[in-house]
Amino acid sequence: MRDDDVTAAQAYVRLLETTRAVLADPDDTPLYLPLLASPIEEADEALRSAGLSGNEDRLFALVRAIRPGTEAPDR
Secondary structure, eight states, rough: OOEEEEEEEEHHHHHHHHHHHHHTTTTTTHGGGGGGHHHHHHHHHHHHHTTTTHHHHHHHHHHHHSSSTTTOOOO
């Protein structure tokens, strides 16, 4: 696994965890929604750099490699 692959997978995991935290309490979601801007930007850049934009199957395989048990979202 290349460094940029690991970076992209880690950025996706951080975005996923931040999104879950923001959505955990629906009453507070509007307050915390702006906190997603930075992880989204980080993930987008990391995916582009690794050539993973639009290649979800490869991305989720990498995510599962660094975080076993992680499921790909339903499409």
